[in-house]
Amino acid sequence: MPEGDTVLRTAGRLHAALADRTLTRCDLRVPRFATADLTGRTVLGVVPRGKHLLMRVEGGLTLHSHLRMDGAWRVYDPGDRWRGGPAHQIRAVLGNAEHTAVGYRLPVLELLRTRDEEKAVGPLGPDPLGPDWDAATALRNLLAEPTRPLGEALLDQRNLAGIGNVYKAELCFLARVTPWLPVGELPAPVATRLVTTARQLLDANRDRPVRVTTAPAHRGHAPGERLWVYGRTGRPCLRCGTPVRVADQKGRPTYWCPRCQSGPTP
The missing domain is CATH 3.20.190.10 (MutM-like, N-terminal)
Incomplete structure (x- = not known):
C-alpha cells in the first residue's frame, strides 16, 4: 500500500x-x-x-x-x-x-x-520524510481536535503527511492504545513519542523493499512477522499471543490487539 x-x-x-x-x-x-x-x-x-x-x-x-x-x-x-x-x-x-x-x-x-x-x-501537514518536518507542528495538528479518534487523526494528511492505513495501525499498537481512542485522552508523553515514532518508522523503511515495523527479537524478518498487527487478523499478537482483531474505521480495515491496546473499540 x-x-x-x-x-x-x-x-x-x-x-x-x-x-x-x-x-x-x-x-x-x-x-x-x-x-x-x-x-x-x-x-x-x-x-x-x-x-x-x-x-x-x-x-x-x-x-x-x-x-x-x-x-x-x-x-x-x-x-x-x-x-x-x-x-x-x-x-x-x-x-x-x-x-x-x-x-x-x-x-x-x-x-x-x-x-x-x-x-x-499546500494544505498538507509536515512530512516525516521531508525537509519541512516539524515534530512540534505535527503534534499540535494531531491534538487540535481532542475528541477525534486517533486513527482518523493519523490518516488526516493535514496533520502530518505520509501516514497511511498500515502505519496508522502500527503506530497505535506501539502507543498501546486503540485507534478509536480520542486523541485528547493520550497522555502527553505518549502523544509526543507517537509523533517521533512516526518519523522513525518511515525513515527506517525509506530504502526497504518490504516494510518492517517489528523489532528483531519478535520477527527475524520472517514473512508474516514484519508488522505488529496490520493484516494479521486472527493471528497471535507478536507481543502477547492474543488473536489480533480487525474492524472498520471510516471505511478502512483497522487492526489492533485487544490485550496490548487500551481504549474504546467498536
Whole structure:
C-alpha cells in the first residue's frame, strides 16, 4: 500500500530515470490533459510531498500525481516488457532515450504551473520524510481536535503527511492504545513519542523493499512477522499471543490487539 516511504522511493526512481534528460515521449491518458505535450522539455526533478509526487518540467510546469490505494509508477529500459498492469490501466507514459516511466491506476494526474503547486500540496501537514518536518507542528495538528479518534487523526494528511492505513495501525499498537481512542485522552508523553515514532518508522523503511515495523527479537524478518498487527487478523499478537482483531474505521480495515491496546473499540 503506497504510503510516505513508498512514495519517497518512487520519486527516487523517477528522478534517477528522468531528471536532467529531455522527454522524447509524452502520453497523458486523462481527458483533461490528453492533448498536453511535454516532449522536447527537460525534466528538472521529481520530489515527494507526503503521498504526492511532483515532477517538475522545464517551462515552469509540474506533473502532479497521487498513488492513493493502488497507483504505481514503473520505470522501464528499452526493450523491457511493461508489467505494471493491463494497458487500459495506464494513465501516463513519459520517456527519454534511456528510460520510460509508466503510471498505472493513477487516481490523480494533473499538469500545473510550478508556481501553483501549493494549491495541490499546500494544505498538507509536515512530512516525516521531508525537509519541512516539524515534530512540534505535527503534534499540535494531531491534538487540535481532542475528541477525534486517533486513527482518523493519523490518516488526516493535514496533520502530518505520509501516514497511511498500515502505519496508522502500527503506530497505535506501539502507543498501546486503540485507534478509536480520542486523541485528547493520550497522555502527553505518549502523544509526543507517537509523533517521533512516526518519523522513525518511515525513515527506517525509506530504502526497504518490504516494510518492517517489528523489532528483531519478535520477527527475524520472517514473512508474516514484519508488522505488529496490520493484516494479521486472527493471528497471535507478536507481543502477547492474543488473536489480533480487525474492524472498520471510516471505511478502512483497522487492526489492533485487544490485550496490548487500551481504549474504546467498536
